[in-house]
Amino acid sequence: MSMTISDLHAFLKDAFPQVADDFAIEDMTQDTMRVRLRVTDKHLRPGGTVSGPSIFALADVGLYLMILSRLGPVALAVTTNCSVDFMRKPKAATDLIADTRLLKLGRVLAVGDVLIRSEGDEKPVARASLTYSIPPNG
Amino acid sequence: MSMTISDLHAFLKDAFPQVADDFAIEDMTQDTMRVRLRVTDKHLRPGGTVSGPSIFALADVGLYLMILSRLGPVALAVTTNCSVDFMRKPKAATDLIADTRLLKLGRVLAVGDVLIRSEGDEKPVARASLTYSIPPNG
Amino acid sequence: MSMTISDLHAFLKDAFPQVADDFAIEDMTQDTMRVRLRVTDKHLRPGGTVSGPSIFALADVGLYLMILSRLGPVALAVTTNCSVDFMRKPKAATDLIADTRLLKLGRVLAVGDVLIRSEGDEKPVARASLTYSIPPNG
Amino acid sequence: MSMTISDLHAFLKDAFPQVADDFAIEDMTQDTMRVRLRVTDKHLRPGGTVSGPSIFALADVGLYLMILSRLGPVALAVTTNCSVDFMRKPKAATDLIADTRLLKLGRVLAVGDVLIRSEGDEKPVARASLTYSIPPNG
Numbered sequence: 001m002s003m004t005i006s007d008l009h010a011f012l013k014d015a016f017p018q019v020a021d022d023f024a025i026e027d028m029t030q031d032t033m034r035v036r037l038r039v040t041d042k043h044l045r046p047g048g049t050v051s052g053p054s055i056f057a058l059a060d061v062g063l064y065l066m067i068l069s070r071l072g073p074v075a076l077a078v079t080t081n082c083s084v085d086f087m088r089k090p091k092a093a094t095d096l097i098a099d100t101r102l103l104k105l106g107r108v109l110a111v112g113d114v115l116i117r118s119e120g121d122e123k124p125v126a127r128a129s130l131t132y133s134i135p136p137n138g
Numbered sequence: 139m140s141m142t143i144s145d146l147h148a149f150l151k152d153a154f155p156q157v158a159d160d161f162a163i164e165d166m167t168q169d170t171m172r173v174r175l176r177v178t179d180k181h182l183r184p185g186g187t188v189s190g191p192s193i194f195a196l197a198d199v200g201l202y203l204m205i206l207s208r209l210g211p212v213a214l215a216v217t218t219n220c221s222v223d224f225m226r227k228p229k230a231a232t233d234l235i236a237d238t239r240l241l242k243l244g245r246v247l248a249v250g251d252v253l254i255r256s257e258g259d260e261k262p263v264a265r266a267s268l269t270y271s272i273p274p275n276g
Numbered sequence: 277m278s279m280t281i282s283d284l285h286a287f288l289k290d291a292f293p294q295v296a297d298d299f300a301i302e303d304m305t306q307d308t309m310r311v312r313l314r315v316t317d318k319h320l321r322p323g324g325t326v327s328g329p330s331i332f333a334l335a336d337v338g339l340y341l342m343i344l345s346r347l348g349p350v351a352l353a354v355t356t357n358c359s360v361d362f363m364r365k366p367k368a369a370t371d372l373i374a375d376t377r378l379l380k381l382g383r384v385l386a387v388g389d390v391l392i393r394s395e396g397d398e399k400p401v402a403r404a405s406l407t408y409s410i411p412p413n414g
Numbered sequence: 415m416s417m418t419i420s421d422l423h424a425f426l427k428d429a430f431p432q433v434a435d436d437f438a439i440e441d442m443t444q445d446t447m448r449v450r451l452r453v454t455d456k457h458l459r460p461g462g463t464v465s466g467p468s469i470f471a472l473a474d475v476g477l478y479l480m481i482l483s484r485l486g487p488v489a490l491a492v493t494t495n496c497s498v499d500f501m502r503k504p505k506a507a508t509d510l511i512a513d514t515r516l517l518k519l520g521r522v523l524a525v526g527d528v529l530i531r532s533e534g535d536e537k538p539v540a541r542a543s544l545t546y547s548i549p550p551n552g
Contacts, residue, residue: 015184016183016184017184018180045154046153046154046155051195052194052195052198052217052220053191053192053194053195053198054191056190056191056194056220057189057190057191060190060191078224079190079224080223080224080225080385080407081221081222081223081224081357081407082190082194082221082222082224083219083220083221083222083359083497083543084219084220084221085218085219085517085525085543085545086216086217086218086219086220087218087517087518087520087525088518103499103501103529103538103541104501104502104537104538106501108384108409109356109409111499111501111541113527113541113543115517123518124517124518127517127525127527127543129497129499129527129541129543131356131357131407131499133384133385218523218545219495219545221359221405221497223379223387223405223407225379225380225382225387226380241361241363241391241400241403242363242364242399242400244363246522246547247494247547249361249363249403251389251403251405253379261380262379262380265379265387265389265405267359267361267389267403267405269361269494269495269545271522271523291460292459292460293460294456318432321430322429322430322431327471328470328471328474328493328496329467329468329470329471329474330467332466332467332470332496333465333466333467336466336467354500355466355500356499356500356501357497357498357499357500358466358470358497358498358500359495359496359497359498360495360496360497361494361495362492362493362494362495362496363494
């Protein structure tokens with residue numbers, strides 16, 4: 001791996017200061033990463049449900065960081081496709097936990113998927129798959 | 139149609155006060171709707187690009203309002219799937235225009251798609267398709 | 277455009293002899309193409325419904341031919357993603373008509389979507405979006 | 415579980431006689447199922463690659479059987495969405511192995527995903543996610 005969890009947190013803070021504090025990498029292996037969305041008011045819909053765009057953002061950031069950890073901070077992977085199945089209502093005002101898998105890291109495309117659940121609950125809230133385009137000399 | 143553009147704007151303000159001002163319905167027919175995302179700082183990534191979650195939100199709100207216009211405000215359609223292709227970088231700090239099509243409005247599922255472009259540009263920034271589950275007595 | 281409808285039919289016959297007779301291009305513009313699936317027994321499920329894999333094949337061949345018409349026969353575009361919404365039951369033992377749109381033809385990726393209906397019916401049976409990877413010097 | 419592997423094979427033979435011999439369930443747990451596609455000439459493209467529609471069919475049949483095993487043979491689940499990422503070229507003329515996961519079995523919708531690889535190879539050829547609509551009294 002080209003970047004550690006600390007490297008990735010520092011990169012997030014530098015490149016995406018508005019949202020860096022929302023995310024925390026909790027665990028990382030060669031092919032998987034666990035990322036937490038620290039749920040605050042801005043992520044909630046009336047009634048306390050975490051919003052769809054927040055779930056989308058968690059899936060996207062999770063796999064983006066995973067690709068970064070392998071390619072290093074020079075890489076500027078660009079999301080080209082994201083497909084999300086929303087399966088259950090998230091628990092009210094509870095952090096979300098995303099488990100990401102990198103399924104392919106090719107020369108021009110990277111593909112992975114993400115399973116998202118509310119902390120303290122095993123049943124998945126959402127499932128997402130994403131594709132990233134990797135620029136040449138990325 | 140069960141709701142006019144004014145009805146839908148009032149509904150948005152009431153049900154989603156945090157985001158209602160971000161969206162404006164510009165046109166509506168039996169099967170299509172044009173919705174504007176008023177892009178402000180909170181929608182931007184460093185460099186001025188509109189963020190992925192903002193594009194997702196526009197697609198989702200656009201089709202949600204379209205379904206609402208047909209079923210009336212009682213209906214609580216729930217997004218079950220959203221697939222987005224990100225095709226081009228949006229213009230910096232420019233409103234996005236979403237053209238939505240309702241392809242199916244069934245008893246339990248509604249399906250539609252959305253083409254999104256930067257205002258003043260014809261080439262699509264993103265394409266999305268979404269499915270909604272419609273609760274009984276919705 | 278690099279290839280005419282006749283060119284494309286000849287290419288299909290040469291490159292995919294097992295399935296070439298199943299498909300007929302009916303119309304082609306700069307950004308759209310209409311392709312017919314000549315439905316025969318092998319495409320049917322018990323009860324006379326056109327099978328899911330046949331609908332998938334029509335969407336994939338339709339956009340593949342559309343990309344080919346623009347890049348010429350040297351290009352070997354490879355399908356990397358296909359997302360299909362199945363919306364209505366096709367009419368029994370009736371040809372399917374696919375209307376394809378090319379939304380992006382980039383240097384490394386092409387993206388388009390397809391609306392499929394039974395001949396003689398306006399309501400769509402299925403909607404698909406597809407991404408293709410275009411090899412260098414393709 | 416409502417149906418055993420033998421029950422499911424008998425159901426396939428009865429309901430889908432044209433394709434039943436193409437598929438073999440190799441393993442089944444509460445939430446997962448492994449299904450083999452016995453690759454023969456009809457599944458191949460020139461060059462010996464397994465075709466996209468055959469990969470689609472394997473993903474769809476795999477999750478369909480998994481849902482059936484839980485609901486019993488009365489249930490007529492209907493595929494409403496299928497999204498496939500094609501990641502690597504399958505090995506020439508080699509059986510495909512699909513590992514399916516059932517992520518949600520609700521009252522009206524079931525959702526799952528599938529990882530497909532060539533026998534004897536660990537790297538996935540394709541990843542698919544599917545949604546099924548479950549009719550009332552299914």
